[in-house]
Amino acid sequence: KGTTREQRALKYLKEHARQGDPDSVLETFDEFCRTQEWAMNAAEEKGDILDEIVRELQPTTCLELGTYCGYSAVRIARNLSPSARLITIEVNPDYAAVAREVVKLAGLQDKIEVINLDSADVIRELKTKYDVTKLDLVFLDHWKYLYIRDIKLIEEEKLLKKGSVVFADNVIIPGAPGYLEYIRGSKNYKSTFYSVHFEYMDDMKDGVEKSVYIGDE
Numbered sequence: 001k002g003t004t005r006e007q008r009a010l011k012y013l014k015e016h017a018r019q020g021d022p023d024s025v026l027e028t029f030d031e032f033c034r035t036q037e038w039a040m041n042a043a044e045e046k047g048d049i050l051d052e053i054v055r056e057l058q059p060t061t062c063l064e065l066g067t068y069c070g071y072s073a074v075r076i077a078r079n080l081s082p083s084a085r086l087i088t089i090e091v092n093p094d095y096a097a098v099a100r101e102v103v104k105l106a107g108l109q110d111k112i113e114v115i116n117l118d119s120a121d122v123i124r125e126l127k128t129k130y131d132v133t134k135l136d137l138v139f140l141d142h143w144k145y146l147y148i149r150d151i152k153l154i155e156e157e158k159l160l161k162k163g164s165v166v167f168a169d170n171v172i173i174p175g176a177p178g179y180l181e182y183i184r185g186s187k188n189y190k191s192t193f194y195s196v197h198f199e200y201m202d203d204m205k206d207g208v209e210k211s212v213y214i215g216d217e
């Protein structure tokens with residue numbers, strides 16, 4: 001084949017999506033995943049909840065862990081206010097390269113910064129190197145066993161404020177038991193679980209967890 005699934009998806013988007021139109025990029029990506037090849041996008045029901053959170057919260061500074069091909073980065077950024085921005089971290093260089101192209105195709109390169117590094121290393125430098133004061137929205141969608149490591153690091157760095165939302169994908173499939181136990185047991189968060197279908201699979205159930213930070217600043 002020579003190409004990766006992510007490169008085939010990007011090719012499809014370039015051939016079928018409207019340049020500069022985020023909605024077209026997302027619709028086309030969903031079409032690709034339903035008709036050509038499955039991909040792990042936070043799509044459909046998961047994406048609808050994410051849209052709702054962004055529209056209601058109107059976050060200024062967003063952090064996404066696990067960019068993959070940039071589907072959820074585009075989904076978040078298309079609803080951001082003019083001065084708001086999204087920092088998205090992807091440790092896999094091949095995924096990061098595709099994501100940068102998808103972000104450009106959507107015309108959102110001024111709102112989204114894709115960083116190809118390990119999430120922990122970036123979180124430790126958000127205040128000093130990335131000019132971040134507080135995070136209004138955090139989307140956890142990378143390796144499931146890293147959710148708990150990274151949320152603890154985000155707390156340690158005092159990056160959350162009252163009302164900040166932490167939204168976690170895949171808390172059922174593949175599952176993030178340690179994270180769920182931690183966040184639901186913490187007095188600093190008010191958590192809500194949403195039972196949703198697994199992306200592009202109408203006969204599989206996954207879950208997402210929305211946690212509002214109510215702790216000390």
Ligand SMILES: O=c1[nH]cnc2c(O)cc(-c3ccc(F)cc3)cc12
Nearest residue numbers: 040041066141142143169170173174
């Ligand atoms: O590794 C993942 N990172 C982020 N999101 C994911 C996601 O939404 C789904 C899956 C996934 C789950 C089951 C399976 F059979 C194959 C892939 C992995 C990730």
Ligand SMILES: [Mg+2]
Nearest residue numbers: 040141169170
């Ligand atoms: Mg996911």
